[in-house]
Amino acid sequence: MVDTDSDGRRPVFAAERRQRILELVRANGAVSLRELAQAVQSSEVTVRRDLRALESEGLLNRHHGGATLPGDLNREASYVQKVTLSSAEKSAIADLAASLVEDGDAIVVGPGTTTQEFARRLSRHTELAVVTNSLLVAQALANSPRIEVMLTGGTLRGPILALVGSAAERSLAGLRVRRAFISGNGLTADRGLSTPNMQVACVDQALAAAAEEVVVLADHTKIGIDAMVQTVSAEQIDHLVTDDAAPRDVLDELSGKGVRLHVAQI
Amino acid sequence: MVDTDSDGRRPVFAAERRQRILELVRANGAVSLRELAQAVQSSEVTVRRDLRALESEGLLNRHHGGATLPGDLNREASYVQKVTLSSAEKSAIADLAASLVEDGDAIVVGPGTTTQEFARRLSRHTELAVVTNSLLVAQALANSPRIEVMLTGGTLRGPILALVGSAAERSLAGLRVRRAFISGNGLTADRGLSTPNMQVACVDQALAAAAEEVVVLADHTKIGIDAMVQTVSAEQIDHLVTDDAAPRDVLDELSGKGVRLHVAQI
DNA sequence: CCGAAAATGAACGAATCTGATCTGATCTCT
DNA sequence: AGAGATCAGATCAGATTCGTTCATTTTCGG
Structure with missing residues (x-):
């Protein structure tokens, strides 16, 4: 038909x-x-x-x-299929997070499918300097001539296509940018952002430490979940971008700890 | 009606x-x-x-x-397949070059479509340590758990998806591996390997300097061609892997300068 | 007014497109 | 390496569309 x-x-x-x-x-x-x-x-x-x-x-x-x-x-x-999971939420979150970026900014972007989606939204900005340890984020920006993309060095962690290890942390040491946009596997008010992998957690900490403000991108499936290793405590998080299916009580707790909330409507 | x-x-x-x-x-x-x-x-x-x-x-x-x-x-x-040219040669060259790698090696791989093809052939090796500044090479090896992949840091050069700049060169400074597998846009006996971009050339030099032996991968379309910036002189090249359509006279000249030839049969 | 030629509409079978489902192949994860 | 999940290919069914033939109508000339 x-x-x-x-x-x-x-x-x-x-x-x-x-x-x-x-x-x-x-x-x-x-x-x-x-x-x-x-x-x-x-x-x-x-x-x-x-x-x-x-x-x-x-x-x-x-x-x-x-x-x-x-x-x-x-x-x-082979990495494309993963992107299709809950793509509506990811897309909305990415849109909202991209509105927190201004032309001329210097930002750090962590690994993850949500941050990758976020990076795609950045191509309309100009004079942006983006530091990342994610190959997917770097590729998403590869065709944007007005954006300078810097990759940290490090050992490749295959499944997530991100760079980890001491080399990655070292290359972030002397860096200072305005905002870090990172993601993770779980987020609670008590333990903050967390991931199941130690190496990834270490780099995430270094990413967050390089920025004045930390912005966390997390869809509702991650809110209230706790993974093994804590990366950033709730007190260190300045902004949270999530979707409107996130549990209200956890959001309130986070808000009580000083996290500014940005809730995307699906 | x-x-x-x-x-x-x-x-x-x-x-x-x-x-x-x-x-x-x-x-x-x-x-x-x-x-x-x-x-x-x-x-x-x-x-x-x-x-x-x-x-x-x-x-x-x-x-x-x-x-x-x-x-x-x-x-x-009109876009119809102009890209797939000389893919048979690339494949044969990659096969032959992969036979120069042994289990347990530590190698450096430069950017380029031929080296990317070469990297795909490495997945059957074990205990390999690969250092590269090419996102394509890194991705080709991302799913090989027995290969440790390290990326240099640096600024992303979008069109070729490779890392360049001082950060890339610095991260190669203290490195010492057995062989470097690099490519380029032109190769002559007089001026050696060359590429049209200055930044890429600088990193290529650093890649070559990090290895005891330099292996150049170049199909016949590049032999006898000279690009703007010299990266590695013919004397520094230890092996050349090419295909049997390469001009014989240039190969002889290179051989006279100490380059060992590996010619793939198409 | 009548007949021939052209154009239009209707109907039927053939071809095409689309989607569902099943089975084998491929990939991923443990 | 094997189990489970996912994807590709093949076949079938339903619907739509296309091409052809035939009947009807309209137009034009005598």
Whole structure:
């Protein structure tokens, strides 16, 4: 059923849908099948067929879970699926967090899919200096000529594509920026931000220490959760950006400890 | 029965109807057959006939379900696979270069699409330590748990996804590994390896300086070419991995300067 | 007024598109 | 290395659309 509406809407033909798919892939470098299906309002089967046709024309490369640009650049295909989880909340949080950034700022961005989404929103800013230990964040900004991206050195932690270890911490030592945008696996009022990995926690601490203000990006699934290692105490957190499904009581506790709340409406 | 009046009302001629169809398509970009039939007060069969005639004149494109503007969809078709060039050579070179790596090695890998391909071949090795300034190389190894990947810090150079600048060079300063696998844009016997960018050249020099032996990966399109900035002189190069389409005379010259040749058969 | 030619509309079978579901393959995590 | 989850491919069913043929209407010329 192409579109059987009676009046206002513009029909979407197969060729047009494929064109749109191509544009999406070109814009993001790599897009998951699920995202594409949602974007063009079709089933995954149909998108899969379109991708097959487009691939046979050499216009894109197909991978497990999605498609990428043809050529050798942009090989982040296997990490794309993770992004699709609760993407609505992530997207809203990223939007809201991006409004806390001003042109000319120097900021630190930590690893995580939410911060990656946040980084994509930064491309419209100018004269930005971004320090990060996340390869995904760096790639998200790679095509923005007006943003200077600096990566910390360090040992690569494969699953999250972030740099950890003493080299990473050392390269952050002498740094001082306005705000740090970091994420984590859990956030409570008692123990603050926490992650399950020691090395990641150490770097997160260094990231937070390099900034005057700490901004935490955490969707509602992380609020009230406690992971193994504490990275930043609630007292050190200046801003929290979350979505409106977060438990109210925890938010109130955090607010009592001086955390300014930014709640995105889904 | 288009119009049964005898005099007063204006009948809708075929040419006029087609003109109106064209206007509708031009105004909306894409219109479904059903909408068109309703708009011009004719049957779908008639509209279909009109569309066929208009398409044969090149005034619009016909699709399943309707028609669109011509040329709008195929405007990107010229992009068709110009990137995949010499991928067979790259692959063969990468295979051969990977055979120069042994388990337990510590190596340095520079940026480039060929070295990226080379890095993919390393995943079957164990106990490897890889230092790189290329995000693509790092990602290629991210899923290999038996390989320790270390990234240099530095400023991100977007187009090639590599880290450059003083921070990158500094993090390589105290390093000493067995072999460096680097690439470039040109290689001659006189001026050695060269690239068009100064910052990239500086880091390449640092990469080469960190290794006991320098291995250059360069397909035949780069042999005999000279780019702006010299990175490594021919005397400093210990191995060259290339393909059998490389010009023989240049290879001989390089061999005379002490470069050991590894020529991949395509 | 009548007949031929063109155009329009209706109907039927064929082709196409889309989505659901099942099965095998691939990937990830433990 | 194996279990579980996810994804790709294939087949089938439903719906829509297309092409063709045929009947009807309209137009034009004699």
